Amino acid sequence: MKLSFQNIEKKFSDLKVIENFSREIQDGELVALVGPSGCGKSTLLHIAAGLEKPTTGAMLADGKPLDGPHPERTLMFQENALYPWLTLAQNVALALEFQKVDKQDALKQAHQWLAKVNLQSFENYYPHQVSGGMRQRAALARAFISHPKALLLDEPFGALDALTRMTLQDALRELIREASPTVLLVTHDVDEALFLADRILVFSQRPATVLKEFNLAHHEKTHDLSEFAPMRREILGLLGIHAEQDEAAAILEEVEA
Ligand SMILES: Nc1ncnc2c1ncn2[C@@H]1O[C@H](COP(=O)(O)OP(=O)(O)OP(=O)(O)O)[C@@H](O)[C@H]1O
Numbered sequence: 426m427k428l429s430f431q432n433i434e435k436k437f438s439d440l441k442v443i444e445n446f447s448r449e450i451q452d453g454e455l456v457a458l459v460g461p462s463g464c465g466k467s468t469l470l471h472i473a474a475g476l477e478k479p480t481t482g483a484m485l486a487d488g489k490p491l492d493g494p495h496p497e498r499t500l501m502f503q504e505n506a507l508y509p510w511l512t513l514a515q516n517v518a519l520a521l522e523f524q525k526v527d528k529q530d531a532l533k534q535a536h537q538w539l540a541k542v543n544l545q546s547f548e549n550y551y552p553h554q555v556s557g558g559m560r561q562r563a564a565l566a567r568a569f570i571s572h573p574k575a576l577l578l579d580e581p582f583g584a585l586d587a588l589t590r591m592t593l594q595d596a597l598r599e600l601i602r603e604a605s606p607t608v609l610l611v612t613h614d615v616d617e618a619l620f621l622a623d624r625i626l627v628f629s630q631r632p633a634t635v636l637k638e639f640n641l642a643h644h645e646k647t648h649d650l651s652e653f654a655p656m657r658r659e660i661l662g663l664l665g666i667h668a669e670q671d672e673a674a675a676i677l678e679e680v681e682a
Pocket residue numbers: 437442460461462463464465466467468469631
């Protein structure tokens with residue numbers, strides 16, 4: 426699905442959050458949005474989801490103006506949004522039941538999707554009985570089960586430790602390879618953006634405008650991102666973080682872990 430943001434401006438009362446944003450996200454492309462906290466990244470996702478309307482400009486999916494939310498554009502949040510009173514399988518199946526798929530059939534498919542994210546044999550566990558990483562795996566299965574044409578991911582792994590985050594990024598990449606949805610990924614983690622994205626848009630402070638765009642399509646990437654070190658440094662610089670500070674923070678994180 427092609428997503429088109431056309432001259433989008435968004436205001437909440439007097440607060441201007443997005444300023445004249447125009448971009449086309451091509452079918453099957455993964456574009457990461459990074460920028461300072463509160464600049465308006467989530468608002469852009471909400472506009473693409475059809476949850477918010479732009480104040481001016483237009484949001485199109487495959488050339489048609491959006492008419493509210495639709496299951497073909499699925500939003501996934503950082504906080505695991507699983508229902509605590511349902512098992513992992515029931516949570517995943519629910520996405521299909523909302524679309525009127527028969528309950529037994531939905532459960533059968535949920536088991537298959539949980540296996541794809543390495544949660545076979547945890548189908549009947551409740552969310553509180555599994556780790557945060559496993560809950561996000563289940564949330565990924567739930568996001569993919571209805572074969573969305575566009576996935577709108579808002580800091581999906583933001584609450585996880587660095588190692589778990591990397592295994593989830595691998596799982597997400599596998600699912601994307603298989604299903605090829607168009608993906609918009611909001612993340613604070615520059616390495617996550619470098620690892621997953623075909624394109625990275627770096628935003629300014631609010632109102633969000635694009636400071637710079639980085640193209641990474643056609644790179645075969647591993648978690649060893651050393652070849653992207655100059656790009657990483659430039660992105661961090663645009664975000665006002667100097668590499669030395671970032672390294673010091675990483676060392677502190679390791680010491681504290
Ligand atoms: N529905 C709303 N009503 C009023 N103000 C809102 C609404 N949604 C967002 N805002 C405001 O718009 C600004 C941008 O919020 P947004 O969540 O898009 O930022 P963000 O870049 O995603 O931030 P973060 O990285 O911290 O999640 C914030 O000041 C927020 O308070």
